[in-house]
Amino acid sequence: MAPLPGREELLRTWQEMLADVQTDGRAGGKDYLLLGYRGVGKSVTMQQAVELGQKTGYSTVGLIGNPDTPMVTALFQSALHQAETNDRPSPWQRAVQGLRRIGGVGLDLGGIVKADIKLTETAKPNADVAPASMYDPSAIGSTLARLAEDLRAEQGRGGLILSVDELQMSHERDIRALGGVLNHLNLRHPSAPIVFIGTGLPHTMRVLQGRDPERPLITNPARLFTPVAIPGELSRDAFEDALQRPALERGVRWTAEALDRADEITGRYPAHVQAIGAAAWAQAAGPNKITAVDVAAGQRAALETMEQQYLEPRWxxxxxxxxxxxxxxxxxxxxxxxxxxxxxxxxxxxxxxxxxxxxxxxxxxxxxxxxxxxxxxxxxxxxxxxxxxxxxxxxxxxxxxxxxxxxxxxxxxxxxxxxxxxxxxxxxxxxxxxxxxxxxxxxxxxxxxxxRPALEPGRRPGPGRDQDSGRERG
Known part of the structure; x- marks a missing residue:
């Protein structure tokens, strides 16, 4: 997959950093946090970064921020999936045993109910009631460091990439634990070939600090993570590249007027650019160009796509x-x-x-x-x-x-x-x-x-109605 337009430099820097981490460990790298609004391509960019690592021998543990599932449970499930693909002893199987000891997951925790560690859909713990042992950053960090070192030793290259999508959705205990794990790795395992990359909305750095300044979740997130702002508006060059490159690969080009019209409609917002590109392609009469007429004809379909994919599900x-x-x-x-x-x-x-x-x-x-x-x-x-x-x-x-x-x-x-x-x-x-x-x-x-009767200033929902419930939707 080609890099997203406008993201080439970021991915090139990431790839160079992975080469340093492979030889020098965490001391040669940074933990990236991609920040931006919904629909700007954060998750896709992170996935491309992960795939670049996989091509150079890195293994990955991919998680999604979830306030209801403790991080160590998600780590365990990911490691278990990797372990089950190996018939012989592997670093992943050793990691499973280490994570099991941390969380006590052999005792019906994390959906683990049998000695042969088969997952079920029951008995999944809630992060609010999970035992403190599941959040021991030293134990988790040491287990991940050993896994990364074992993977590099086994393959002769690479290491481990830990990724978390939608980090701002994570439970506060997981955020605190993640900060502790990365700090432990920096202090105790600087030579371990392990690196972190995550995504979040623009306010994620404040989420990582927490609401209580006297008891922050992570004391100084800016020292632990390297925040990278993913812009909500592509540059004109990146915008044109996003539309022209895939078209030219198929022997088709966008006219200058079509590009101007698409620019006007989309504001160069990445997800919207993608939608108008697909809609104009479907409308184009061809045979070898996309015109402003095609863009105008595809505008409503593009807007409906945005509505269906990004707006209505949340609404x-x-x-x-x-x-x-x-x-x-x-x-x-x-x-x-x-x-x-x-x-x-x-x-x-x-x-x-x-x-x-x-x-x-x-x-x-x-x-x-x-x-x-x-x-x-x-x-x-x-x-x-x-x-x-x-x-x-x-x-x-x-x-x-x-x-x-x-x-x-x-x-x-x-x-x-x-x-x-x-x-x-x-x-x-x-x-x-x-x-x-x-x-x-x-x-x-x-x-x-x-x-309808106008709502008077200061008027509030009447008694017996939860202010946050409104009318339950059918």
Missing amino acids: NDLTDLQQGYIAAIALCGGEARSGHVAAMLGYESSSEVSEMRDRLIRTGDILEARRGWVAVANPMMTEWAPQKYQETWMNHDPGLPGALPSLTDMAELRDRYTDGRSARDKEALSAAEIARLSWAKPARHVRGSQS
Whole structure:
């Protein structure tokens, strides 16, 4: 697989570093953390980095951030999978035994219920109740160091790559343990050929520190990890390369006008560029070029692809009030003060919706842009969420306790909140303007707020209704 456009230099640096780690151990490398919004290609870039390592003899342990599964359980399951592919004794089988001792997984822990270490779907531990022994960074680090050294000795090259996707989703105990493991490796096993690479949303470094400055999860994440920002906008050269290169390989080229039109539609957002490229290809009459007419014809299909793959799956998992929270951020341009969002929903204080905000941060739907500010995790939500929320509001029963505010209600409450925005941003939204907020679908059934009682400033959901539950979706 060719490197993603715009990521070539990063992958070249990574590959050179792996060569140093193979000979000099961790002392010759860095632990990378790829940070960016959803849809910018973090996970794909990490996978390409892992594949480069595999080509040079590195073995891999790939994990996904999960607040419900202890890290050592996931490590054990990954090592077990590797061990089961070998009929003879291998470094992986020794690692399985070491991880079993750490977690006590022979005693019905981590889904391990038999002496022959077969996995089941039952008895999986929760990170909140897992024993402290499962989080011993020295024991885990030493086990991984030995595994890496044994793998290099067995193959005569390579080592071990530990990867974690969506690191910000990990349980706090796992984050603390990971920091301890990497620190232990740096101090006690600097010659071990093991390196870490992970991905996360832009606020992940703050997640790694934790909320209590007096008891941080990781004392100084910037010293432990090398953060690499994956941009949400490709350079013009990388954008053109992303579309032209695969087309030219098939004897087709994009015209300059087609590239300009695609640039205008996508804003060079990586996932959107991919979608418009596929849609324009499907629409092209050929035989050997893609034109601006093809791009325009494929625009709706591309937007629907983005909606189906990136937006609707997350949106449909949200309660009505959570959808309202995201729509409120969107009406502020995709980023807003927490207090501003609370006011737009009719609350007097941001503390009244802090639990909902924290839950949306944990699930990766929003992020803490900076202290006191929140932002949508996927910039495409900024234009898409208001229209979808309008549909939610239209289907909401105003007779239920805690009526949802309409978009116009939100806009009016937004404009009463002073935060220094320019006057032109403080105009209330008309029904037509609300309709235009949707780029994915034509507006339908849009009406003014007069058909619903406006939410008064400071009004809160009525008694008996959980502020974070909204109306349960069917």
